[in-house]
Amino acid sequence: MIEFKDVEKIYPNGTQALKDINVTIEKGEFVAVIGLSGAGKSTFIRCINRMHDTTGGELFVDNINVGALKGSAIRRFRRKVGMIFQSFNLVNRTTVIKNVLVAFAPDNPFWRTFLGVYTKKQKLQALEALEQVGILDKAYTRVDQLSGGQQQRVALARTLAQKPDIILADEPVASLDPITSKRVMNDFTKINKDMNITILMNIHHVDMALEYADRIIGIRAGEVVFDGKASSVDDVV
Ligand code: ADP
Ligand code: ADP
Numbered sequence: 001m002i003e004f005k006d007v008e009k010i011y012p013n014g015t016q017a018l019k020d021i022n023v024t025i026e027k028g029e030f031v032a033v034i035g036l037s038g039a040g041k042s043t044f045i046r047c048i049n050r051m052h053d054t055t056g057g058e059l060f061v062d063n064i065n066v067g068a069l070k071g072s073a074i075r076r077f078r079r080k081v082g083m084i085f086q087s088f089n090l091v092n093r094t095t096v097i098k099n100v101l102v103a104f105a106p107d108n109p110f111w112r113t114f115l116g117v118y119t120k121k122q123k124l125q126a127l128e129a130l131e132q133v134g135i136l137d138k139a140y141t142r143v144d145q146l147s148g149g150q151q152q153r154v155a156l157a158r159t160l161a162q163k164p165d166i167i168l169a170d171e172p173v174a175s176l177d178p179i180t181s182k183r184v185m186n187d188f189t190k191i192n193k194d195m196n197i198t199i200l201m202n203i204h205h206v207d208m209a210l211e212y213a214d215r216i217i218g219i220r221a222g223e224v225v226f227d228g229k230a231s232s233v234d235d236v237v
Pocket of ligand 1: 011012013041042043
């Protein structure tokens with residue numbers, strides 16, 4: 001469960017990106033966060049895994065006070081909260097499997113990561129994650145030979161390999177064409193329903209949000225202006 005209690009975020013330059021946010025997200029929900037560019041969507045989801053610090057209120061994830069975490073506790077916490085970006089954040093000139101194995105780097109002794117040596121169990125988990133997103137056959141292909149949709153699936157597999165409870169996705173289909181976007185959204189739905197992983201996704205395509213998410217949170221100028229079931233949105237957006 002994710003709980004925002006009067007959360008506020010003011011960036012060091014004085015920009016107030018979030019104001020009085022009070023939201024609770026239950027385990028297993030698929031939430032789309034919608035709003036115009038600059039509304040605060042990205043800040044909203046990046047506070048959840050401490051990519052950004054909040055400046056007011058409290059934020060809890062499974063009863064952990066996120067703002068109070070320090071050092072190695074943040075690293076451990078982030079295993080539970082996977083993150084997906086618009087730009088995929090992959091290493092292009094290496095293979096798919098190596099990109100997925102990166103998920104284990106924080107757990108391994110430094111020398112293992114340095115030499116690119118992973119345990120058999122980690123390799124099996126990485127292959128399993130690739131199977132879950134339907135690209136096991138690409139495991140030994142270089143990332144730069146894949147389509148955009150396939151690359152986003154590699155990023156999804158890398159996140160799944162760390163066995164997260166929550167996946168945060170920041171505009172995951174923004175750089176994909178409409179058909180590929182739908183395929184990737186279907187992957188998210190499958191992961192959400194089959195594995196009961198909570199998904200919180202920023203997306204500027206309202207249609208896509210309504211089609212795939214269960215719940216819509218609308219943000220405008222740092223405030224939640226709508227929060228309800230996707231099926232009840234017709235008259236609002
Ligand atoms: P969205 O994801 O909806 O486009 P953001 O969360 O990125 O919105 O941004 C919300 C507001 O905070 C905007 O006014 C943006 O310019 C500002 N902002 C975002 N990141 C920073 C930052 N690192 N420093 C200062 N202002 C920022
Ligand atoms: P080689 O083919 O010689 O192993 P690569 O360029 O494929 O060289 O990989 C170099 C090293 O970088 C490997 O050990 C690999 O595990 C590691 N690596 C790959 N992707 C990442 C990443 N995203 N972050 C950190 N290390 C990575």
